[in-house]
């Protein structure tokens with residue numbers, strides 16, 4: 001294994017100026033000074049994003065650990081709290097985000113094939129879907145605010161497990177708030193990438209920024225795929241049955 | 242004593258002015274910028290330590306009020322742990338020498354590296370603001386519910402500072418990991434890497450996996466303080482022990498963020514000054530990874546008296562013992578490297594000897610604390626304080642100074658006074674033992690930590706400890722004096738004053754901005770001292 005890694009980590013075997021198999025030219029405008037080839041630059045950026053996503057898993061992991069503990073301790077309160085959430089809006093947002101992952105994948109593919117206008121178009125569609133998610137989320141939060149369901153001094157809740165429901169809602173706002181923050185960051189990144197794409201910065205040889213933004217975007221979607229059942233679907237079968 | 246100014250372009254003189262530093266992407270300059278901020282934090286942390294030691298010279302709480310005392314030891318812990326021990330070796334020495342060691346022009350993400358420094362400075366500034374507005378009195382562990390519901394000090398601000406500083410550490414770990422994977426020079430295979438690089442790789446692993454958890458935990462604490470969320474609040478059915486679990490899930494591995502990089506330094510310095518290949522290279526390399534991985538499985542040894550189940554306590558006790566194995570592997574291999582080596586008595590090696598002695602005591606007393614029954618007696622006493630200072634100051638800071646003395650000629654191009662450096666190593670070693678050894682006895686006799694008054698029978702040992710702390714202060718102060726003096730009166734170091742192997746010694750001192758005139762090609766291991774016909778005095 002170490003030798004394999006060493007071999008891959010050793011793209012400087014080629015002289016920088018010679019055109020290598022990847023088609024990287026010696027002085028491609030996107031090549032930063034401390035790299036030897038575009039290929040190396042691409043590998044570095046991709047690995048960097050994957051490592052970053054691992055840190056993100058641990059970051060959400062702390063909150064999910066708290067969720068797991070209290071869900072085991074207070075199943076009744078979890079059921080009560082979960083029924084307070086609007087399953088239709090949650091399901092709608094889930095579809096929106098899965099759709100945005102699809103359009104993001106189209107954007108990456110377009111960038112790889114050098115279809116500049118399609119790249120820009122798909123990126124814009126992805127951003128619109130992301131913003132749609134955030135707007136729906138805003139109305140969900142607003143509704144909670146109106147009902148005084150925000151944890152803290154003004155928290156009001158009728159029910160046998162009001163205290164533990166407050167913990168549930170603390171974790172709901174913690175998790176979805178952190179996720180929404182990631183969505184806002186994601187949309188901002190896509191805005192920059194869209195601008196770069198519209199200026200013709202990407203080509204089949206160099207489209208790493210689109211690709212790694214895509215990785216980030218898919219990750220944020222996957223987080224939601226976990227959050228939706230964990231928060232909205234705790235005891236729905238019971239309700240339907 | 243030449244003061245000739247060389248016309249050569251180095252990373253130091255390639256550009257001038259404050260902006261050229263504040264906007265630099267050069268890993269070497271960023272290392273220096275960390276050196277400045279971390280030294281400042283060290284100075285602040287030391288002042289609070291001095292306050293604590295002055296208070297404890299008499300049994301009565303007569304120097305400061307109990308409340309001020311709580312704030313003093315908390316701010317000492319916060320500054321020393323988050324702003325000194327965590328970044329000291331990776332961010333200063335790692336930033337400076339790691340890319341040189343692997344033959345790279347820079348780290349993988351130079352801009353991100355600069356961003357890490359700014360994030361660090363932002364976190365540090367927030368901690369300073371918290372300090373100036375009264376500080377925090379919870380202890381650096383911020384245990385709930387005292388921190389979330391009771392304390393009226395500035396917990397939220399320090400929580401945010403820790404949250405932000407965490408990202409500096411995460412980004413540095415990410416940067417180093419990708420750099421080590423993807424930026425190595427041709428021929429620099431994994432098993433030719435210097436052991437310092439292996440140690441930094443293991444450290445990056447811990448930074449990446451553990452730091453996000455303390456960040457989110459500090460974030461949850463801040464949510465609880467500011468908005469009244471109830472995640473750890475026992476009034477709602479929340480569990481304060483959950484906070485302790487999450488806190489130590491980071492803070493135990495954090496000890497390895499502090500100690501693994503100095504361990505890497507020790508390997509470098511020992512090989513160089515015993516003129517031998519490191520004994521058991523791959524064992525030392527893999528023991529770093531083993532420590533990083535085992536380190537994630539022992540956190541609950543801090544919770545033995547917090548009401549966790551006795552079965553999980555037994556498992557955590559056993560695993561804590563297991564971590565001693567890779568640490569012992571390192572220590573034995575270092576000793577074997579020294580054995581029959583051509584020992585060259587220079588200051589960096591003296592610091593290493595200091596490290597070995599103090600780390601040994603710190604490590605072995607860790608086993609006392611990992612034993613379930615004994616921990617019930619020693620928990621939250623001065624025994625614990627002495628133990629972790631032996632590891633975190635005796636080990637990590639001694640190792641840092643070994644590395645700083647070893648690479649100072651490379652960083653600055655100047656030699657410092659070797660005899661003064663040996664003297665300061667001696668002062669620090671003696672001062673340290675005098676400060677902290679009595680604390681083992683105090684803890685064994687039952688003196689609890691974090692109290693500003695104590696029973697009169699403990700006074701003699703406390704006075705000894707405070708006396709030791711003043712010697713320690715002189716030792717540290719002396720380092721600053723001769724290192725700064727060397728900057729304008731030190732002899733020219735030349736490219737390789739220690740006749741060391743390793744790529745960082747193949748370029749000039751101080752290095753040129755792009756590190757090497759052309760990408761080096763590596764065709765041998767990191768410590769081929771025996772192949773060389775180097776005669777040293």
Ligand SMILES: [Cu+2]
Nearest residue numbers: 493540542543
């Ligand atoms: Cu521990």
